[in-house]
Amino acid sequence: GESVGLHLPTLSVQEGDNSIINCAYSNSASDYFIWYKQESGKGPQFIIDIRSNMDKRQGQRVTVLLNKTVKHLSLQIAATQPGDSAVYFCARLITLKLIFGTGTRLQVFP
C-alpha cells in the first residue's frame, strides 16, 4: 500500500554532532519526497525535497539521500543545534496529496 514509515520514534544527539533520520517507503509510483520539520504548536515547515531521478540533494546543513533500490530515504543534519529540536516527517506526494509518516522526534542536548 501507500505508506511511509520511520525506523525510530526518538533520536537524541549531542549539540554539534550530525543527525541522521531515516524513512522507509513502500512500492509506489510517487517520484517526489519531502522532509518537514514540525515544532510544538506549529505547522510542518518545509526543509528539503528530492525527486526520484536524484540520489542526493543538499541544502544548508541538511542533506537528503534517496535509495530507490531499498526504498529508503534519509535526512542528515550537520552540526545539530538546539533549534533543530522538533519532530521530523518524511512525506511523499501521491496524486497531489502528501502521505506522511508518523515522525521522528529529534532531541538535542548540550
Next chain:
Amino acid sequence: GAGVSQSPRYKVAKRGQDVALRCDPISGHVSLFWYQQALGQGPEFLTYFQNEAQLDKSGLPSDRFFAERPEGSVSTLKIQRTQQEDSAVYLCASSPAGTGGGQPQHFGDGTRLSIL
C-alpha cells in the same frame, strides 16, 4: 502576511455543535489542501482544491465534513454535529502548483479543535 494563515488557532466546542475553520493561503497559490493531524501522528489528507474547484475529497471522514473555496482564495472547513473523535489539529497548506504537483506545500500553524 507572507505565510498561510489559519483561524481560529484554538476552538473548543461541545459535542453536536457545528464548527467552521478558516484558511487564508499564500497569495496567488493555486492549490489548497486540508489535513487532519491527530496527537502524535503525521498529518492525514482530507481534501484538495485547485482554485475554486474541489478536485479530491477522498480523505473527508464522513459527510459531516464539508470544505469550500468559493473564490479560489480563502477556504473554510466545516464540521457539522461534531463528535469527540473530531478532536485534532486541522492544517491547511497551499502550493503554487496546479495539476502535476512537484512543488512543496506550505503549511499554516493549524487550528486545534477540542470537542467536549
